[in-house]
Amino acid sequence: MTTHFVRITVKNLLKKSTEGQVKRMLTPDNGIQLTGRRxxxxxxxxxxxxxxxxxxxxxFDSMWTEGKSIRQMGDVLDRDPDEVLILALDxxxxxxIKERPGxxxxxxx
Known part of the structure; x- marks a missing residue:
């Protein structure tokens, strides 16, 4: 089982939702439990x-400049090429990073 940690600030939670839209309940054994429409x-x-x-x-930046493919970068970085692609987009x-041939x-x- 993979554990994921989510950072939620009260300010962001209040900014994006109202009490009626999303109810969150903290429980010591389950972490954050979503209820209602979420x-x-x-x-x-x-x-x-x-x-x-x-x-x-x-x-990554160095390999990007050299023109290496996403798959080649994934091999060197020991990462899924899709993860490398998302890093490139970011x-x-x-x-x-700048545009490059290819x-x-x-x-x-």
Missing amino acids: RDIYLACEEMDFTWDQKEIEN RIKKRK GVLGVMA
Whole structure:
């Protein structure tokens, strides 16, 4: 069984919902339990790991500049290529990496 930790701040919870829309109950044995309309939620890519340390980011950025494919980067970083793709999309959106020949797939695809 995989344990997932969710950081919820009261400010964000109140900003995004009203008491009637989403009720949350903290229980010592179950953590956060969702009730009401949020009970049957679907969490996309739950089995994937989207956390990266600084060294992995530096390696990714370097390989991105070299034109390595998403699959090659996944092999080097020992990560699922889909996780690498999401990292690439995040870095592009935040303007941390530039466009490159071959686009997201790279010239070595």
